[in-house]
Amino acid sequence: MSQTHRATLIGSISIVLWGALALFTRLTDGRIPAFQMMAMTFTIAFLLMSMRWLHQGHLGLHHLHQTPLAWIIGVGGYFGYHFCYFLAMSMAPAVDVSLIAYLWPLLIVLFASFLPGEKLKLQHVAGALLALIGCWLLINKEGAGFSSEYTSGYLLALACALIWSSYSVASRLVKAVPTDAVGWFCAATALLATMCHLALEQTVWPLNTLQWIGILGLGLGPVGIAFFTWDYGIKHGNLQLLGVLAYSTPLISVLLLLVVGEAQISWALFWACSAVVGGSALAGISRRKSTPKKIHS
Numbered sequence: 406m407s408q409t410h411r412a413t414l415i416g417s418i419s420i421v422l423w424g425a426l427a428l429f430t431r432l433t434d435g436r437i438p439a440f441q442m443m444a445m446t447f448t449i450a451f452l453l454m455s456m457r458w459l460h461q462g463h464l465g466l467h468h469l470h471q472t473p474l475a476w477i478i479g480v481g482g483y484f485g486y487h488f489c490y491f492l493a494m495s496m497a498p499a500v501d502v503s504l505i506a507y508l509w510p511l512l513i514v515l516f517a518s519f520l521p522g523e524k525l526k527l528q529h530v531a532g533a534l535l536a537l538i539g540c541w542l543l544i545n546k547e548g549a550g551f552s553s554e555y556t557s558g559y560l561l562a563l564a565c566a567l568i569w570s571s572y573s574v575a576s577r578l579v580k581a582v583p584t585d586a587v588g589w590f591c592a593a594t595a596l597l598a599t600m601c602h603l604a605l606e607q608t609v610w611p612l613n614t615l616q617w618i619g620i621l622g623l624g625l626g627p628v629g630i631a632f633f634t635w636d637y638g639i640k641h642g643n644l645q646l647l648g649v650l651a652y653s654t655p656l657i658s659v660l661l662l663l664v665v666g667e668a669q670i671s672w673a674l675f676w677a678c679s680a681v682v683g684g685s686a687l688a689g690i691s692r693r694k695s696t697p698k699k700i701h702s
Contacts, residue, residue: 406496408460408575408641409641409642409643410642410643410688411642412566412638412640412641412642412643413638413642413643413647414637414639414642414649415476415634415637415638415641415642416634416635416642417638417647417650418630418631418634418638419630419635419638420624420634420647420653420654421657422626422627422630422631422648422652423651423654423657423658424653424654424655424657424658424661425622425625425627425657425658425661426623426625426627426654426658427658427659427661427662428574428621428624428661428662428665429619429620429622429626429627430618430619431619431662432472432615432616432618432622433611433620433623434618436609436612436617437557437609437620438458438602438607438608438609438610438614439491439494439606439677440491440598440599440601440602440605440607441598441602441606441608441624442597442620443487443491443548443594443595443598443601443602444596444598444599444602445595445620445624445629445630446620446623446624446629447483447591447592447594447595447627447628447660448450448461448592448595448624448628449620449621449623449624449626449629450569450588450591450595450624450628450632451490451588451589451591451595452590452593452624453624453625453629453630454585454587454588454629454633455586455644458585458588461553461699464689465585465588465589467581468585468586468588469586469589471579471582471586471589472533472576472579472582473605474579474592475579475582475586476593478555478575478576478578478592479576479582479590480573480590480593480597481568481570481572482568482571482572482573483500483572483590483591483594483632483688484593484594484597484598485568485572486568486569486572487594487598488504488601488628489561489562489568490506490543490561490562490565490660491675492558492561493506493558493559493561493562493564493565494558495558496557496558496561497555497559497561497562498555498558501551501555501558501559501562501696502521502558502559502565503544503561503562503655504541504544504562504647505559505562505563505565505566506562506565506566507537507540507541507544507655508563508570509534509565509566509567509569509570509573509651509653510533510537510570510648510649510651511533511534511568511572511614511646511648512536512566512567512570512571512643512648513570513573513645513648513651514529514533514627514648514649515530515531516571516574516690517569517574517577517644517645517648518574519574520574520577520697522646523644523645526645528687529561529645529646529648529649531684531687531688532649532684532685532686532687532688533591533648533649533652533653533688534682534684535680535683535687536580536649536652536653536680536681536684536688537652537675537684538655538680538684538687539652539656539676539679539680539681539682539683539684540652540655540677540680542673542676542680542682543655543656543659543673543676543677544655544682552686570648571663572651573644573647573648574639574644576639576640577634577639577644579640579641580641582640584633584636584637584640584687585634587632587633587636591628591629591632597611605680623655633653635657645688646688646695649684649685650685650688652681652685653682653685654679654683654685656678657678659674
């Protein structure tokens with residue numbers, strides 16, 4: 406297996422873990438304020454990476470020394486996305502925000518074509534558009550329309566899509582930065598989230614063990630391991646294919662909720678599944694270059 410294929414496979418782990426986001430969030434009962442949740446989960450992600458450093462026999466301090474560009478891309482991506490997302494959720498309906506914010510996989514496919522050595526292929530665009538249709542079918546179950554009164558929320562949701570896609574593509578510019586440095590980016594994000602929480606929210610602690618499990622699960626999976634594997638995947642793997650595969654996140658989320666009895670099977674789910682899987686398969690098709698045949702004299 407080539408390094409590119411291996412990195413793409415590792416990056417796809419993030420997509421599966423992000424699919425568990427809704428399930429773990431359900432366990433928390435939605436009681437925890439947004440920025441407090443962000444501070445807690447990113448702190449857990451930092452502690453998770455710290456355990457890796459301790460296992461290696463150091464405190465990871467040498468990973469602090471990164472270029473300003475690496476810090477801007479890393480912290481800007483993590484904190485910027487979540488900051489805009491939470492604000493958008495408070496200003497517009499959740500369904501509308503999700504639909505707009507989930508333009509980021511398509512934008513990754515488009516933006517990646519501007520990177521050195523990359524080019525935009527028809528199968529990537531077609532696969533991304535097909536998967537996008539599936540994603541919209543899945544999220545927009547009630548056919549809700551957009552309203553001008555939520556314009557500010559829509560713009561913030563669009564900012565989410567632009568920030569995360571730009572972060573994912575721009576990370577290629579600092580691919581020499583090791584994934585261990587993401588631990589410090591998470592620490593900085595947790596600190597900024599704590600400041601926002603203290604300024605804007607009232608602290609609410611979990612009431613029972615199940616809620617703590619939900620928070621711990623979020624910090625270890627969708628926030629912790631997922632950001633580490635995504636960092637490695639987008640720096641060394643097939644970025645455009647990862648962008649298309651990312652559309653399976655809401656599908657995985659619904660399937661997990663089905664397993665625990667929190668969702669129901671429907672035709673919308675069937676068609677969404679078909680579109681996402683079909684789009685991902687289309688984008689994953691590799692065109693083999695035909696080798697000229699030798700002419701024997």
